[in-house]
Amino acid sequence: MRKPTDPERLYLDFDGFFASCEQFAHPHLRGKPVGVVPFAGVGTTCVIACSREAKKRGVSNVMMIKDALRICPDLILQPQNPDLYRRAHNALLSEIAMVIPIDAVKSIDELTCRLDPSQQQHPLAVGDAIKARLLKLVGPWIKCSIGYAANRQLAKMACKAGKPDGNMLWHPRDMPGPLLALRLADVPGIGKNILHRLWAAGVVGMDDLLATQPKQMRALWGNVTGERLWYALHGYDVQPPVSERGMYGHGRVMPPDHRSLAAVKPISRLLLVKAARRMRRDGWSASRLHLWLGMWEDSWSGSVDMAAISDDPGILDALEQLWGKARRALPPRPVIARLGVTLGELSRTDRRQLDLLTNDEPIRQRLEKVTEAIDHLNRRYGRTVVSVGPWTPPPGDHAGGKISYTRIPRAEDFY
CATH class of the missing domain: 3.30.70.270 (Reverse transcriptase/Diguanylate cyclase domain)
Structure with missing residues (x-):
């Protein structure tokens, strides 16, 4: 290297x-x-x-x-x-x-x-x-x-x-002069859990960290990331690995007067549709939908399998199944402070494997054409003029267009 x-x-x-x-x-x-x-x-x-x-x-x-x-x-x-x-x-x-x-x-x-x-x-x-x-x-x-x-x-x-x-x-x-003045916690990639592992191994300062060996760092991290960090800290030309897209999702902190089931559900629909738009734009389909609800002292999460779909009707049907599970599991009148929806287990839409048992290809193609037409109209007019079911933006707006630091939204993410 x-x-x-x-x-x-x-x-x-x-x-x-x-x-x-x-x-x-x-x-x-x-x-x-x-x-x-x-x-x-x-x-x-x-x-x-x-x-x-x-x-x-x-x-x-x-x-x-x-x-x-x-x-x-x-x-x-x-x-x-x-x-x-x-x-x-x-x-x-x-x-x-x-x-x-x-x-x-x-x-x-x-x-x-x-x-x-x-x-x-x-x-x-x-x-x-x-x-x-x-x-x-x-x-x-x-x-x-x-x-x-x-x-x-x-x-x-x-x-x-x-x-x-x-x-x-x-x-x-x-x-390594400049490094010696830093704490271990100042190193990007050393979080709380890794920090405790390092302390347990007797690595308590930057001089200790620099004195380790690549394989020792790999063992402390439990993967190649630790070894890559060793080479980076020692000044080698380390190239970042190519990362593949693993999920599309959105989260939302709910305003105090919108923390009931009745208020949270339509916002989950809106967030999910916006996540699905981004997914379709990049050419992916999802085989799993995950819903997470955060309350003050507890949380609930559930997921449901899908047949590698990207159309809004199919994805929203899966969300309805999850809300059915949530209603049965949550206490009466829960106060939901946070909400998250995630589309996972991605596969390229143009490489979809047909399921011989469900034989859903004709239905899927029809729903994808409907969704494509909706996307076209919304892009043309620069706002959501057509949606599947109710479109209820939450107070404060910006749903789906929020900056997450790791993702830079596009203009269409705001409508």
Whole structure:
């Protein structure tokens, strides 16, 4: 495996992206502590993102609103606007691509680039050019941190070490010096469970981690991920494995006045249809549907098998079966705070295996044509004008278009 002698990777992370976008779009929020929240007028949820000003006051992401207001009484609660973040993401990527080609978009606010040989000699100049372009064309409200290193893993860690608004270079000749100042928990890929495994094995600091062997790391992780991390931390050119799509789904935190069975069910239908649209758009069919309902002190989940379908009527019929199971299992008048629907066990629609026992091919083809016609009409008019059954958007809207950090929605995800 090759070990670069120059920094070959750039990793960019926008600082407080959601809150920065709100400050960019709304001048009255600039320079003030801002907390982005899921819904307007609801004080029982959490702050999903906060501005630099709020962070300086002690507010953090995923902090309960009541706790955030106690720390920062003048915190401005701004309802989320996912479509704004999507449009900002696309515009910012266009500007960055004028400076350096983008190799991979990792999330709504993170991306990575490859440095060409000339850029490897002066990597900080690339970041300076990106920051100068964004300052000129966007203004000072949306800022980013940038890291450079031999591979993507180290570049991401350098980026994080330079936050906020940093331009941090970890040159291969200086390694592993910068790593020794970090905690194990600062390493992407080391979560709570892995951390406890490392402690149990006597690995309590970065120097211990770097002194391990590749096969030892593989054993601690229980798979090849640990071995890959070892090579990445030691500066090798580790390429990320190609990942395959495993599921399509959506989740939703329910507003306080929409936590009954009667209120949650139509929203589950809407979320499922939006997930199915995305699945069809990518050419997949699903053989399993999963429904999850989260209550304050308990949860319920169930799944049902399907015959590798992608049409809305068939998928919604499967959802009805799951709701029948849920009604029989849940206590009377449950309070459902969270909801999730997932389409899994995917297979390519154009490679569907016929089931000789059910012989559902004629029915499936007819339902797929109906669904295709519905999708065409909705795309043409830019909104949901036709649906199978009721279409009941929840309060706060954005159902199915919510930013999940790991998925960047398209315009059609918002209708």
